[in-house]
Amino acid sequence: MVSKKVELAVGFFVALGIAALLMLSLKVADSGISGGGDSYQLYAKFDNIGGLKVRSPIKVGGVIVGRISDISLDEEDYMPIVTLDIYSQYTFSEASSLSILTSGLLGEQYVGLLPGFVDESVDTLAQGDFIEDTKPAIVLEELIGQFLFGQGSED
The missing domain is CATH 1.20.5 (Single alpha-helices involved in coiled-coils or other helix-helix interfaces)
Incomplete structure (x- = not known):
C-alpha cells in the first residue's frame, strides 16, 4: 500500500x-x-543578407526594437528586400541606417539599426517607407579569401 x-x-x-x-x-x-504589441513595417534593400532569417531581431544598442517579418527578392534588380516590423513605441528618423551584424564569431545574424539625427528638417520613418542607407552582411568566407589573397600578393 x-x-x-x-x-x-x-x-x-x-x-x-x-x-x-x-x-x-x-x-x-x-x-x-509579440515583443511589443503593435508594429509598423519598413523595408530595406541589401546587397547581401548572409544568413539572416525571418524573425531575426532588429536591435538598437542591444535593445530589440523589432523583428524581421519577411525576406524576398526584388524582381527588377534581384536584390534581397527585407521587411522590418518595428514596434510602434519606437520611431526613427529617415537618416537612420541598417547593417547586418553577427552575435559573436559564428553566432546568429541580426539587423543593427543606427538611429539618425533628429531635426525639424528630417522626417521620421512611417509605415511602408524604405530605409536607404544599408550595409550588407560580412561573409566570413569572403574575409578569409581576401586575407589569403592579400597575403599571397605580398610575397
Missing part, C-alpha cells in the same frame, strides 16, 4: 514537471512573436 502511494506521488511530480516545461516552452515561443 505504501509503495502505491509513493508511485502515485512520483507520477504526480513527473507530470507536474512535464507540464511546467511545456508552459515554459510555450511562454518563450510566444515572447518571440
